[in-house]
Amino acid sequence: MATQISSSTLLHEALSEQIIGAAIEVHRELGPGLLESAYQACLAHELALRGILFVSQLDLPLTYKGVQLDVGYRIDLLVDDKVIVELKAVEKVLPIHEAQLLTYLRLLRKPVGLLLNFSVPVLKDGIIRRVL
Numbered sequence: 001m002a003t004q005i006s007s008s009t010l011l012h013e014a015l016s017e018q019i020i021g022a023a024i025e026v027h028r029e030l031g032p033g034l035l036e037s038a039y040q041a042c043l044a045h046e047l048a049l050r051g052i053l054f055v056s057q058l059d060l061p062l063t064y065k066g067v068q069l070d071v072g073y074r075i076d077l078l079v080d081d082k083v084i085v086e087l088k089a090v091e092k093v094l095p096i097h098e099a100q101l102l103t104y105l106r107l108l109r110k111p112v113g114l115l116l117n118f119s120v121p122v123l124k125d126g127i128i129r130r131v132l
Contacts (some may be wrong), residue, residue, distance in 0.1 A: 012082050012112045013130055015052075019079055020127060021102065022046040023116050027034050029124040036089040040076055040117045047079065054079045060107060075104055084113040088126075098128060107132050 010016065044056050074090040077085035086101045093115065101113045105119045110132075117126035 010129075012130060015080055016112065016114060016129060018050065018052055019047070019083060019085060019114060020116075022050055022052070023118075023127075024123050027118055032089075032119045032121065034089060034118070036076075036087050036118070040042055040087050043085075043116075044077065047077075052079060053081075056079075060104065062107070065121075071107075073104075073107075075108070078108070078110070082110065082112060084108065084110050086113065087117050088115065088117040089119045090117060091119060093126070093128065098130065101128075101130055102132070105130065 005114070007080065020084045022044075022083050023043055025035065026039060026046050029032055030039070030042060032100045044054065055078045056076070058075040058078050059070065060075055061070050063069070065096045075084055076087045079085055084101065084104050086097070086104065095116060101115045105111065115130070116123070117129040120126035
């Protein structure tokens with residue numbers, strides 16, 4: 001798991017661990033090979049079962065030169081208004097996927113993000129945590 005640490009303790013560590021635990025449960029039940037949308041629906045259900053607050057498919061308008069534009073960006077999950085979760089179901093996470101997460105963090109002014117790739121045999125190998 002790739003982690004960028006901003007101090008001696010991880011920001012929103014307990015919440016990140018809860019999200020990762022829920023994602024591992026989903027991956028354990030389903031395994032790799034499904035569409036991202038299936039994992040998102042199941043992860044949302046798992047978070048709800050655990051009483052973790054989240055918003056799914058949050059619209060992310062872009063502000064350009066003072067004008068707010070709806071250009072179709074959506075965040076997969078915003079958990080407890082603190083952690084952005086981007087889901088992937090790809091053979092390999094590319095730098096553009098990490099750049100997408102970092103951009104979402106910057107645009108929403110959130111410090112912590114998780115990029116979860118479900119297309120791996122063991123989910124711990126598909127987790128990237130980033131902190132701004």
